[in-house]
Amino acid sequence: DQQVKQNSPSLSVQEGRISILNCDYTNSMFDYFLWYKKYPAEGPTFLISISSIKDKNEDGRFTVFLNKSAKHLSLHIVPSQPGDSAVYFCAASRPTGNQFYFGTGTSLTVIP
Amino acid sequence: GAVVSQHPSRVICKSGTSVKIECRSLDFQATTMFWYRQFPKQSLMLMATSNEGSKATYEQGVEKDKFLINHASLTLSTLTVTSAHPEDSSFYICSASSLGGHSGANVLTFGAGSRLTVL
Numbered sequence: 001d002q003q004v005k006q007n008s009p010s011l012s013v014q015e016g017r018i019s020i021l022n023c024d025y026t027n028s029m030f031d032y033f034l035w036y037k038k039y040p041a042e043g044p045t046f047l048i049s050i051s052s053i054k055d056k057n058e059d060g061r062f063t064v065f066l067n068k069s070a071k072h073l074s075l076h077i078v079p080s081q082p083g084d085s086a087v088y089f090c091a092a093s094r095p096t097g098n099q100f101y102f103g104t105g106t107s108l109t110v111i112p
Numbered sequence: 113g114a115v116v117s118q119h120p121s122r123v124i125c126k127s128g129t130s131v132k133i134e135c136r137s138l139d140f141q142a143t144t145m146f147w148y149r150q151f152p153k154q155s156l157m158l159m160a161t162s163n164e165g166s167k168a169t170y171e172q173g174v175e176k177d178k179f180l181i182n183h184a185s186l187t188l189s190t191l192t193v194t195s196a197h198p199e200d201s202s203f204y205i206c207s208a209s210s211l212g213g214h215s216g217a218n219v220l221t222f223g224a225g226s227r228l229t230v231l
Contacts, residue, residue: 034220036220041203041225042224042225043116043207043224044156044205044222046219046220046221089155089156091220093218099158100146102155102156102158104154104155105154
């Protein structure tokens with residue numbers, strides 16, 4: 001049972017425009033959410049996170065928005081750059097823990 | 113920041129042999145490490161949670177006798193794929209939990225992954 005879902009397997013965006021990646025979750029116990037970026041044949045790297053006490057966290061070009069009532073989070077990248085082309089995974093965890101649940105990933109292509 | 117080293121990055125072996133993959137936390141202690149498997153164009157599948165000094169906890173459907181996990185120290189966990197078959201060919205990734213996220217919460221730091229090809 002997939003508790004974290006990314007319904008868009010791929011996204012293409014023109015360089016300089018905004019990229020919006022979406023993620024939905026089903027478990028209301030999740031209180032901490034992360035985004036990871038992954039290049040082919042490499043391990044994922046941590047990008048940005050947000051706890052459930054916030055609805056927005058910003059780090060440079062990356063902003064994560066959390067809508068707890070909708071059980072939805074999104075990652076905004078603006079302006080998008082060709083180097084942002086990668087697979088992005090969202091992940092969630094419960095208060096107890098160490099265990100993280102990952103979405104299926106969205107492959108972002110930023111077109112120069 | 114936290115660094116997790118995974119070795120080897122690529123390994124090719126014959127069917128029936130065993131392969132060991134190492135995962136080390138370089139600048140922090142990790143009482144818990146995680147092993148994932150990724151199939152092409154699919155998500156990271158959690159295989160098992162590796163606990164220092166005790167037995168690993170395997171996810172449903174993962175054969176513990178085939179994927180042996182040892183976490184003998186606070187900085188090292190190993191995954192051994194025993195009697196490997198071509199269907200075991202995959203990208204295996206380890207991770208460890210460390211502080212560094214929003215409000216100082218845990219984040220997972222991943223190794224670079226190991227590409228296993230079984231001939």
